Amino acid sequence: MPQSRPYHHGDLRAALLAGAERTLRERGSAALSLRELARDTGVSHAAPGRHFKDKQALLDALALSGYERLNQALAAADLPDATLEPRMTALARAYVTFAVANPELLELMYSRKHAPDIGTELAAAAELSLGSFVTLVADAQRRGEIVPGDPETVTLTAAAGVHGLAALATNGSLRPEAVLTGLEHHIHLMLYGLKPR
């Protein structure tokens, strides 16, 4: 039942992305081989070239899809009407959860090596992720729940804290569950500061 596939695959591009993400998750981005990917997908070794001009283009596409899913997760987790602390906690939980579930993908998304052209597209997607936190900060400032000042700066401090937590959770410095269960506490510390009141 080798059931010879039709000459045209139908949706090879999506199949390649799916297979590539599987390998990425299981063995890391360095282990990704276009030829192996083609074999696993049942096409010739040059077929991927029709959909991705080179290996970097495939990685860029993976990163972009990662940002889309991350942004979706952040949007779904947002609590636009909640006050600062629960809202920040919800967003942070979504971010860290994504990071823990897709560590290699997140590493790829943050990796510094992307073509300059797709770079703009990726930068836009990345900015969108930050956007969730920007509006959170802006809303909170409007309600006086948060220190005044340049929203960008304040957002940056918050985003850095969340991203740093995710990074430490995914690179083995920290047990991921510990980060997730202790998240409320961490967010509380972030919001109220390390100095005693």
Place this chain on the structure above:
Amino acid sequence: MPQSRPYHHGDLRAALLAGAERTLRERGSAALSLRELARDTGVSHAAPGRHFKDKQALLDALALSGYERLNQALAAADLPDATLEPRMTALARAYVTFAVANPELLELMYSRKHAPDIGTELAAAAELSLGSFVTLVADAQRRGEIVPGDPETVTLTAAAGVHGLAALATNGSLRPEAVLTGLEHHIHLMLYGLKPR
């Protein structure tokens, strides 16, 4: 003056590490090729194999040397007698400065793919970096300058903030100089929190 080198290089291992780091800095870890490195160093393509069992071993050695220099920089920048805020600022500045000066190296150090055996050595070096912040927090708690509670947890929040800043500074989300000049402000926000007092 091709001055044929003596058969034995003298310190090939160090020369390889230096050359590798140069390539890492200029073209990223993916562009690192053992054969090219051997050519640039003027030895045969198999010579590196005498000092690094495979490519990953070379990368591990690079990461380890990175941790050593980072720890040295942190130790040199520490102000053991200063109060919390200036001390934290000094450490954070050293960390972010290192990150901005060695972005690819830091990415390699944080990358998730290291052999399990060297992994222990790397983990120890990484823990040493965190150590600077741990003692900072412990000292501050002793003086009552900081919230009480599990020092690990408190340290984690602080370290995550600093590392997150460094990550955002190196991956292009942020202009590195902006992070460095705004560091005092960010640290202040971290210590005093985002909520108004």
Place this chain on the structure above:
DNA sequence: CATCATTGTTGTCGACGCCTACATTGGCGT
């Protein structure tokens, strides 16, 4: 129904990582 852009295949090239067999060297024990 002819045409042709799209998509997949085959074949090839140079470079790479890694392995094995061999050559040179310098240090160590006698």
Place this chain on the structure above:
DNA sequence: ACGCCAATGTAGGCGTCGACAACAATGATG
């Protein structure tokens, strides 16, 4: 002083990879 040997470097080869070019099948469009 000298012979042995571990350490270090060399030469060659194997299988795989990414990229490219030339060719084949397909199906949409007129």
